[in-house]
Amino acid sequence: MNGTAMSTALTVATALATRATDLAQRQSPSAFTIGIDFDQVIHDDFDGWRDGAIYGPPIPGAIEALHRLLRAxxxxxxxxxxxxxxxxxxxxxxxEYLHWEVIVDDQDPERAYWHGPELLVTSRKFGALAYIDDKALPFQSWETVLEGLPARPDTSARTAGTAAAVPAAxxxxxxxxxxxxxxxxxxRAEQDADTHTALRHQxxxxxTLLDKLGISPVRRSEVxxxxxxVPALLLQAAEDGNGNEVQATWDTRFEHVALAVREAEDLPTGTARIVGALSDLxxxxxxxxxxxPPARPAAGTDPRAIALAALTRRVDADCLSPDAYAVTTAINGLTAAIVLATSSAGTQS
Known part of the structure; x- marks a missing residue:
């Protein structure tokens, strides 16, 4: 970070700290809230609008930053x-990327602030301590704003030499x-109702099975x-690494209650993996x-988005389609066999 950028960052940080103190003293709900733009701040729509498709990977560092803010x-x-x-x-x-509860704004006209543990998706601008937006101009005075704005693009070149302006569509x-x-x-409402009914049944x-086994979970399963x-949380991961987080979830493949686990080092972003059915303590x-167990990516994802995501992140199983995952597993197996054979040959010699 150069000197100018560092000076700007310190100025912004000082202003935010002053504003946070002022809002907290006035007990304003906005003192504890931050608004964040989606495209080009969280989601990398590197190929433009593309009819509104959400196809890109996360902006580097975005998921980690969101987790840091939410955990704080x-x-x-x-x-x-x-x-x-x-x-x-x-x-x-x-x-899918954050592994956090995300809800959609219900457009309640009485809501002026957002305060909750869930991440809210909205088109409204609620009261907040700060807004993080790639197109924002920090306001200090109108003089600095007008100096920072570029000149309006000249559109005369597009119509020069034409007999008449093309009518707007x-x-x-x-x-x-x-x-x-x-x-x-x-x-869509009917589909959502059917989905809720199915999830409520799960x-x-x-x-019901937890009650039958006499288990009092940390968190019960819910929709x-x-x-x-939302899986039932049975055991939290051991801080010393000698014990997985254990969840009770629904195995859609075999249609029964199953156990899923996460290691302490995978928290909070790692996906829980199913290890088997739950039948007794x-x-x-x-x-x-x-x-x-290793991750297994879901089928039906966009191959182009997967490939681009793999190029911008470290390549692992989560970045591969099921077919590519199978090929990679086979290659890894052959590589291991070659290494083993080579080691054995070296030992014998």
Whole structure:
């Protein structure tokens, strides 16, 4: 960081510290909240708009920064200019990378602040200590703002030499689309209701079995407000590394209650891995000390996004499609065999 950047950072930090103290003294809810832009701050839409698709990997350092802020107790909301119909897709993208509860703003007109442990996706700008945005200009005075703004782009070159200006395209939404959109929203509401019912059944199955086994979990299973299953937390990871975090979850492959584990070093971002079915208390003790199985990526992901994500991050199993994962596993196995054979040959010689 050069001298100018360091001076600017210190000026901003000093201003934020003063503002935080002032808001806290006035007991303002915004003293504990930060608003963060989505595109080009959290999500790398490196190939432009692409019809609104959420296809890119996280901006380097974004996931780690969000976890650091959330663990420190900040209330965070993600601001976006995208249409509200895309907010759930944004929330799902954040859940997959962040492994944190993410909810979509319900547009409550009475809400002026956001204060909660969940990450909120919204198109509204709530009261906050600070807003993190790649297009923002820090306001000190109008004089500095006007000096910082570039000149307005000259559009005369685009129309020079033409007989008449090209009429603007009609962007009005046709009447029939309102009916189509209403039908889509109804279908989506029905799908969400079906999904909630299925998840509620899974959570009930998990909690019923825990009650039957006489287990009092740290956290019972429930349905997250973003329509996802929250596993029951049975045991927290041992700080000395000699014990996994153990969860009771639902195995969609075999349709039964299963145990999933995470090592202490995988917290808080690591994904829990299923190690087997839950049938008795001994299964939990076994899972506590079981080796965590390797990650297996889900099918149906965008190969192009996977490849680009792999190029911008360290390459591991989570960056590969199922077919690529199988090939990589085979290559690793052959490599291990060659190394073993070479070692054996060297020993014999």
């Amino acid at each position: 107790g900040w209330s965070l909301f993600v601001m976006t200019a995208r249409h509200p119909r895309q907010h759930e897709a944004i929330a799902q993208w954040l859940r 009609d962007t009005a939404v046709p009447a029939w689309f309102a009916d189509a959109d209403a039908t889509y929203q109804q279908q 959570a009930d199955q998990i909690n 997250g407000r973003g329509l996802f299953l 001994a299964d939990i003790a076994k899972a506590r000390y079981a080796p965590v």
